Amino acid sequence: MARYTRLTEPIALITLNNPPVNALSSAVRSGIVDSVSQALKDDQVKAVVFCGENRMFSGGADIKEFSGSMSGPPLVRMIHSIEASEKLMVAAIEGVALGGGLELALGCHYRVANTKARLGLPEVTLGFLPGAGGTQRLPRLTGITAALELITTGRQISAQEALQLGIVDQVTEGNAVQAAMELALSVIGQPLNPRRLSLRPPVWSADVDSVCEVALARVKQHSRGAMAPVACVQAVRAAAMLPYSKGMEKERQLMDTLFRSSQARALQYAFFAQRNAGKWSLPNGARWNNTKARDVQRVGVIGLGTMGRGIAVSLVKAGLSVVALESDAKQLESGKKAVTAMLQRDAQRRGVGSPLHLLTFALSFHQLKDVDLVIEAVFEDMNLKKRVFSDLCKVLRAGTLICTNTSGLNVDELAKVTDRQHLVVGMHFFAPAHVMKLLEVVYGSRSSPEAVAVAMALGKRIQKVCVAVGNCPGFVGNRMLKLYMDQSLYLLEEGATPEQVDQALEEFGFAMGIFKVADLSGLDVGWRVRKASGLIGPDIDPVNPSRWRLGQRYCPLPDMLCQQGRFGQKTGRGWYLYNSPGSKEAKPDPEILNFLEDYRLKYGITPQRISSQEVIERCAFSLANEGFRILEDGIAAGPEDIDVIYLFGYGWPRHRGGPMFYASQVGLSVVLEKMEHYHRIHPDVPSLEPSRLLRRLVAEGSPPIQQWRNHIKNLHSQL
Numbered sequence: 001m002a003r004y005t006r007l008t009e010p011i012a013l014i015t016l017n018n019p020p021v022n023a024l025s026s027a028v029r030s031g032i033v034d035s036v037s038q039a040l041k042d043d044q045v046k047a048v049v050f051c052g053e054n055r056m057f058s059g060g061a062d063i064k065e066f067s068g069s070m071s072g073p074p075l076v077r078m079i080h081s082i083e084a085s086e087k088l089m090v091a092a093i094e095g096v097a098l099g100g101g102l103e104l105a106l107g108c109h110y111r112v113a114n115t116k117a118r119l120g121l122p123e124v125t126l127g128f129l130p131g132a133g134g135t136q137r138l139p140r141l142t143g144i145t146a147a148l149e150l151i152t153t154g155r156q157i158s159a160q161e162a163l164q165l166g167i168v169d170q171v172t173e174g175n176a177v178q179a180a181m182e183l184a185l186s187v188i189g190q191p192l193n194p195r196r197l198s199l200r201p202p203v204w205s206a207d208v209d210s211v212c213e214v215a216l217a218r219v220k221q222h223s224r225g226a227m228a229p230v231a232c233v234q235a236v237r238a239a240a241m242l243p244y245s246k247g248m249e250k251e252r253q254l255m256d257t258l259f260r261s262s263q264a265r266a267l268q269y270a271f272f273a274q275r276n277a278g279k280w281s282l283p284n285g286a287r288w289n290n291t292k293a294r295d296v297q298r299v300g301v302i303g304l305g306t307m308g309r310g311i312a313v314s315l316v317k318a319g320l321s322v323v324a325l326e327s328d329a330k331q332l333e334s335g336k337k338a339v340t341a342m343l344q345r346d347a348q349r350r351g352v353g354s355p356l357h358l359l360t361f362a363l364s365f366h367q368l369k370d371v372d373l374v375i376e377a378v379f380e381d382m383n384l385k386k387r388v389f390s391d392l393c394k395v396l397r398a399g400t401l402i403c404t405n406t407s408g409l410n411v412d413e414l415a416k417v418t419d420r421q422h423l424v425v426g427m428h429f430f431a432p433a434h435v436m437k438l439l440e441v442v443y444g445s446r447s448s449p450e451a452v453a454v455a456m457a458l459g460k461r462i463q464k465v466c467v468a469v470g471n472c473p474g475f476v477g478n479r480m481l482k483l484y485m486d487q488s489l490y491l492l493e494e495g496a497t498p499e500q501v502d503q504a505l506e507e508f509g510f511a512m513g514i515f516k517v518a519d520l521s522g523l524d525v526g527w528r529v530r531k532a533s534g535l536i537g538p539d540i541d542p543v544n545p546s547r548w549r550l551g552q553r554y555c556p557l558p559d560m561l562c563q564q565g566r567f568g569q570k571t572g573r574g575w576y577l578y579n580s581p582g583s584k585e586a587k588p589d590p591e592i593l594n595f596l597e598d599y600r601l602k603y604g605i606t607p608q609r610i611s612s613q614e615v616i617e618r619c620a621f622s623l624a625n626e627g628f629r630i631l632e633d634g635i636a637a638g639p640e641d642i643d644v645i646y647l648f649g650y651g652w653p654r655h656r657g658g659p660m661f662y663a664s665q666v667g668l669s670v671v672l673e674k675m676e677h678y679h680r681i682h683p684d685v686p687s688l689e690p691s692r693l694l695r696r697l698v699a700e701g702s703p704p705i706q707q708w709r710n711h712i713k714n715l716h717s718q719l
């Protein structure tokens, strides 16, 4: 787990060996301690170089070990003894040095990095802080402003930036181990005390307090209830104010509180859930590791509206050739202008060359004849999409995949109009498609494993977090969203205001409440969908619309807003009021309060006082309850996939893990009890009825979320 090599020079090499990322597991730490002691005993050895197997220094502590009882040599003590050693210690950083990996390097007396290396202290993203001296040593190198930024965000930096900040002493284009050995030979014999960061005085400056205040305000605004970023600021402040040993004490105290917190558990769960999502499986047994994805180089994008533009930009940025098609010259011209501007801005920002040569604009389907895959991103209308699909089949080569960007239409129905049902899959992008990380890859009943593999690989290539899901109305994300939206609307009917619901959700950790999100997306989008699905029609009285449709409770409030031309931000009025159309700052609108009062009066609803707790329970538990139904239906492979979808597509606060994880943390029996309670009060809302799987899990003793898969009958995935 750590290999000791005695070189011909007076140098010993210690190689961390724990693929794939050389995580500092208990065995690796033991190996390091033994190797260091071997080097210290050898009189011929004057210096030690640390490196990682396969040109990967270290991805930090082994996150898998955090859920068990930690054994082996503690990281803090190990790093301390490396720093205190009388022999020269040099870190040769290639690949990544993250978390404990970077803390180990900070314990060395010198650091050399390859130009391609990336460094960072991402512990905050796992719910704690760099607790192996990172919060005390880094500020002593970089000063507190840079340390605060790096530690509270977990941002990874390039070797070049690390050099500018003083984190590494040298950057090399060549082999970092070789460069580290050369550096070691040139400094052997020089005094080590000035190189021991713990011996440096705190980088006190008169404005420590104000710098920390600013950082605290920033993290509080960004992280909405997450504890770790706040603790990171406190630890760095201690580095600036206290001697090293006292600062370390503070770091340990803060770490003790964070390490076993529910937030840390949620964030670590999210880390693995995100990685598990790539390990897709289909009901027929096909899986990520038994299906080959063929290469895709040229992609057609049909439709250059908001979604098509974002998709084209993502593809080009990843180095793929794109043929972007529109139906008329005017739309093509406006799409071309927008896509070109987006790509140019991005290239400028990243300081790279313009990739516009990868892009062709077209008006004729014939120009798609040589592409390997098409992503159709036309308007969300089944008939229009069907027309596009059948036209495509006339020009595409036999093996070309056809993907539809749809937020919920039936992929099987679309596939039926093609000559290649096995090559049709859904690709549900989220707006704006070049920014949002989530991609639901929807397999239909006829989609071949290869087609799913290709879509998943393409999604990964364009840096999306891809989740394979089955075909049902709304797939996973929007199927659940509908119930969440319904509950928020019922809460308005029953007495809440949009700001009250949004405030409760934002205090829970959502970046934006559901009504603000609705205003941002445009209320007309859902209105059109409801019209198309027959929920709104000529037989509905526009003045006194029915609150009962298709056999269940229905809230006509959003339709009534749309009738008034209140489409959200774009019209300057929606659930909130905006200074002007397109403006982003949402202000409570007294007109809406009057409108809600009149509405309740008209329908004889006596307004109730709705607590924030009820808002969260009805919204979050409804989401989880539908998630259980989705698992029973075999639409998602496991609870982790559902949570990943909510984390990356719907703004669910990461420190709460996702709706399924949240339900598991609150306790399944509590969720069941609450759902039974709300269903009793609202028998006209069938979705509030507890799902069968939730009942079964409670009856079977509420197993931990990692074991739910064993209790799901329809489940095909065995991670």
Ligand SMILES: CCCCCC/C=C/CC(=O)SCCNC(=O)CCNC(=O)[C@H](O)C(C)(C)COP(=O)(O)OP(=O)(O)OC[C@H]1O[C@@H](n2cnc3c(N)ncnc32)[C@H](O)[C@@H]1OP(=O)(O)O
Residues within 6 Å of the ligand: 020, 021, 023, 059, 060, 061, 062, 063, 064, 070, 075, 096, 098, 099, 100, 101, 122, 123, 126, 130, 131, 132, 255, 256, 259, 272, 275, 276
């Ligand atoms: C009071 C107690 C005191 C305890 C002190 C504890 C101190 C902790 C300090 C720390 O070091 S915490 C860990 C900090 N490190 C990180 O957060 C890094 C996490 N990893 C990454 O960011 C990435 O994985 C990567 C290293 C940049 C590599 O990215 P890449 O895209 O190339 O691969 P992945 O698919 O992400 O990962 C491959 C594989 O490796 C697993 N893995 C990655 N990092 C770790 C890790 N630190 N521990 C355990 N496992 C790790 C990952 O899960 C993948 O596994 P799979 O099975 O192949 O899916």
